[in-house]
Amino acid sequence: MPEQIVDITESRGQVRVNIQRDSGADEYTAALTVALKRFLANCNWFQIWRGRIISANSPDSPLTVTYQADDQIDLRKCVEVRESCGLVVVHVASSATADQFAKAMNPSTERFLAGGQWFQLWQGEIVTMDSPGSAAA
Numbered sequence: 001m002p003e004q005i006v007d008i009t010e011s012r013g014q015v016r017v018n019i020q021r022d023s024g025a026d027e028y029t030a031a032l033t034v035a036l037k038r039f040l041a042n043c044n045w046f047q048i049w050r051g052r053i054i055s056a057n058s059p060d061s062p063l064t065v066t067y068q069a070d071d072q073i074d075l076r077k078c079v080e081v082r083e084s085c086g087l088v089v090v091h092v093a094s095s096a097t098a099d100q101f102a103k104a105m106n107p108s109t110e111r112f113l114a115g116g117q118w119f120q121l122w123q124g125e126i127v128t129m130d131s132p133g134s135a136a137a
Contacts, residue, residue: 004031005019012127015045028098046120058086065087067092070092070094075093075095078093116129
């Protein structure tokens with residue numbers, strides 16, 4: 001199954017994603033999409049979009065994160081994150097190894113979450129990137 005390529009764990013202010021190193025971009029992007037769908041359905045991360053709080057259970061636009069291998073993304077850039085209401089699409093250079101992807105995705109995730117539109121509800125506490133002990137990647 002493709003999701004075995006990816007392992008996601010969550011703690012206060014952090015989500016850790018491990019990807020099987022020998023998987024290709026088509027494999028790990030498909031596995032990430034499946035794993036993130038399952039993760040978002042069972043966690044407490046939220047997007048704030050134009051004053052609305054969006055979750056995986058939002059009826060109009062449920063929070064969804066997808067990953068796509070994309071021939072239009074230059075390997076030097078490696079990833080491009082696009083966000084809209086309830087949807088985050090991560091375009092990944094088709095030739096990127098899992099290690100290249102991780103090296104590019106970690107700082108991209110930090111910049112993305114630092115935008116202030118995301119928070120985690122952890123054991124009754126609202127945790128943002130500004131909270132002590134938080135780390136995006």
